[in-house]
Amino acid sequence: MTTLTNIPLSVEWKDTHIRLLDQQKLPHETVFLELCTLQDVFDAILTLKVRGAPAIGITAAYGLALSAQGYESSSITDFQVRLKRDSDYLASSRPTAVNLFWALERLLSAFATASSVNEAKTILIHEAINIQMEDEATCREIGEHALSLFDKGDKVLTICNAGSIATARYGTALSPFYLAKERNFPLSVYACETRPVLQGARLTAWELQQAGVDVTLITDNMAAHTIQSKGINAIIVGADRITANGDTANKIGTFGLAILANALNIPFYVAAPLSTFDLSKETGREIIIEERGSEEVTYIGGQLVAPKGISVFNPAFDVTPNEYITAIITEKGIIKGDYRSKIKELFI
Numbered sequence: 385m386t387t388l389t390n391i392p393l394s395v396e397w398k399d400t401h402i403r404l405l406d407q408q409k410l411p412h413e414t415v416f417l418e419l420c421t422l423q424d425v426f427d428a429i430l431t432l433k434v435r436g437a438p439a440i441g442i443t444a445a446y447g448l449a450l451s452a453q454g455y456e457s458s459s460i461t462d463f464q465v466r467l468k469r470d471s472d473y474l475a476s477s478r479p480t481a482v483n484l485f486w487a488l489e490r491l492l493s494a495f496a497t498a499s500s501v502n503e504a505k506t507i508l509i510h511e512a513i514n515i516q517m518e519d520e521a522t523c524r525e526i527g528e529h530a531l532s533l534f535d536k537g538d539k540v541l542t543i544c545n546a547g548s549i550a551t552a553r554y555g556t557a558l559s560p561f562y563l564a565k566e567r568n569f570p571l572s573v574y575a576c577e578t579r580p581v582l583q584g585a586r587l588t589a590w591e592l593q594q595a596g597v598d599v600t601l602i603t604d605n606m607a608a609h610t611i612q613s614k615g616i617n618a619i620i621v622g623a624d625r626i627t628a629n630g631d632t633a634n635k636i637g638t639f640g641l642a643i644l645a646n647a648l649n650i651p652f653y654v655a656a657p658l659s660t661f662d663l664s665k666e667t668g669r670e671i672i673i674e675e676r677g678s679e680e681v682t683y684i685g686g687q688l689v690a691p692k693g694i695s696v697f698n699p700a701f702d703v704t705p706n707e708y709i710t711a712i713i714t715e716k717g718i719i720k721g722d723y724r725s726k727i728k729e730l731f732i
């Protein structure tokens with residue numbers, strides 16, 4: 385018995401196009417877009433119609449496979465040049481979530497040995513489908529490991545949306561809540577609304593409510609008081625990029641929650657697949673933090689809430705230093721302590 389039947393897939397390959405759940409329209413409207421061109425895919429990622437690190441990677445992989453189908457080139461070398469150009473274009477849509485680059489690189493290397501354009505086209509579709517299928521299995525494994533950290537009746541706080549629609553299915557940080565629901569294991573979730581664009585209020589609250597998970601919405605500035613007054617037992621978040629030493633980039637506000645967890649003596653967990661690790665970066669200081677348009681801060685729900693012309697700083701992510709992280713939960717298990725060596729071991 386799954387509790388996910390009410391939650392649509394965020395991305396689906398439909399041979400001639402990609403069917404995408406428009407996450408900008410949620411929770412009021414469930415609208416599906418047909419992405420038919422590389423430009424459609426780029427725009428959907430840039431404008432957060434699809435968001436969440438694994439879902440961005442899956443969509444980009446399908447985007448590259450889709451654009452490849454339109455090339456009639458007879459030379460495989462020419463085809464490779466075009467695909468590299470398209471991949472670079474998609475890679476320029478958002479800078480922080482490493483799954484985007486990981487998925488594109490995986491597709492480019494998958495067809496490197498193809499001897500014909502037709503063979504390469506088929507390989508690209510299969511590889512993109514594999515990435516999506518693997519992510520679903522991975523997220524379920526993350527959920528199993530994460531659930532082992534919680535006791536019956538625990539109250540757990542989260543930020544942003546690291547759920548089913550941010551991945552192939554199940555999510556990362558939200559996966560244990562779906563598994564708990566399947567097993568009648570009582571857990572309550574407190575979801576931070578996640579300003580500026582409210583992924584917590586619009587997406588996490590919607591997803592968990594659809595699945596019948598006990599979820600309570602709070603504004604971001606209520607976190608400290610809620611941890612104290614409601615007896616929150618743990619915080620769990622997703623990740624956009626984890627460096628070789630365990631420093632973790634995730635939605636803006638995550639670092640503040642990690643500081644709160646440490647000050648108030650509750651565990652702070654990061655849940656992420658291996659595809660979110662970037663071993664080419666030693667520490668979080670090397671991660672590029674995306675800055676987005678000022679209107680995300682000055683407007684709420686299409687309504688201007690700040691004086692016109694105000695100067696705005698709008699970083700989409702922050703980096704939580706490894707010392708604030710109690711454990712990192714991956715599909716291969718739970719690591720804590722000496723992250724540098726434990727992360728290395730994950731990739732052996």
Ligand code: MRU
Pocket residue numbers: 435436437438481543544545546547550551555556557583621622623624634635636700
């Ligand atoms: O800007 P977003 O909505 O793409 O940011 C998403 C997050 O920060 C998520 O927590 C992260 O990508 C993990 S999704 C499983």
